[in-house]
Amino acid sequence: MTDERLRDEINKRLTLNWLIQGASQHAGMTAHHLVRDELNAIDPKLLRLYDQFALIGLLQYWHLDFVMLFGWPPRFWRRAAAQGAHPFSAHPLLARYGGMLAAAGRKRALDRCKEKGVSRLPILFAFQTLYVLNRIITREWPHRARLIGLARELASTVWGIPTDRLDGKFSSQAFLGASIPARTLRGAILRIGVVGLGGVERRGDALVVVARATTWQVLTKELVKGTAELICLHGLNHLSDDDYRRVMDAADWLEYEPWMLQTGGELWRHLLALMPDGQPVAKTLMYLARLPAKSLESLMLSVIERPEWARELLASLGTSGREDG
């Protein structure tokens, strides 16, 4: 594979990672409302706590502890847009639109803070984060078995995947980061703060989505994320083993994931609004994953810049066969 082709494949994987994390972030913001009645039956306080924690989970990227470790998000995205040594500067979409999507996601979250009772003041925000998290863990504890079942049912509803392909469990934070390699000092610190993970495992002939998390809301996000990863394997299976390894070495970094989460939810919102009627979201994502690298880049550019054109392109996926690249 030429260097140029390899760069295209790395960019394609970064785009798919962006969508995977975006689908997960969007689910974290909204999916608990799909099972509102079931959650209210378990504990009527949980729904509001999940609303609050969803906002905290996004807004944390602009608060002190994250900024100390990773820097101020607007500056990060400005540097990405400028040419130079930046992990996303060679990715035309992340470099150009990351800052705009991050700001839009943040504004949407800030606008909901008052309604949901989340503080915007930094010190209060830090205390509220711990308070809300502890209340969630305490209230979930007696209902964990039921909540695991509910998380699997919810992920199945979101994607249409059978529940027997979903393996979700609660796990202590202490055990979660160990399975994820960190490549930098920042990554090693970040690994300590992992509260959930989702991926795919082969079990016999079947590929199974596996998720582990400290709370129900994160567990649901991780099942959604792991299923998106499973679907996006359609976009990696044409690579040779050697090219696959090179692409993953370049694109799949723990250190990139906060940035994908910070911006991906907003990107996923744009995409969801343009999805063809009557076609399962899982199929559309599969067709996107199977597009040649440059075609995926063009389509996602249209999703951001020319939504009506993107709507037509998305509707044509799977009918022209051109996604088989």
Place this chain on the structure above:
Amino acid sequence: MPQTEPISPPTKPRKEPAPAPSPRKAPQPKPQRELDPFTPDWPKTRPMPVPKAQVGR
């Protein structure tokens, strides 16, 4: 009138005309396997991507 030898029968039995070919079936398109989003073709020996994490909160 000179007598002519009777025409000897051909040593090989004449081939019967081949039966008319049965109407040719139109070529059937190869049935295309419906792609299943949850069942990608994945080489058995290839490792899976590392799980993706939720960091922070």
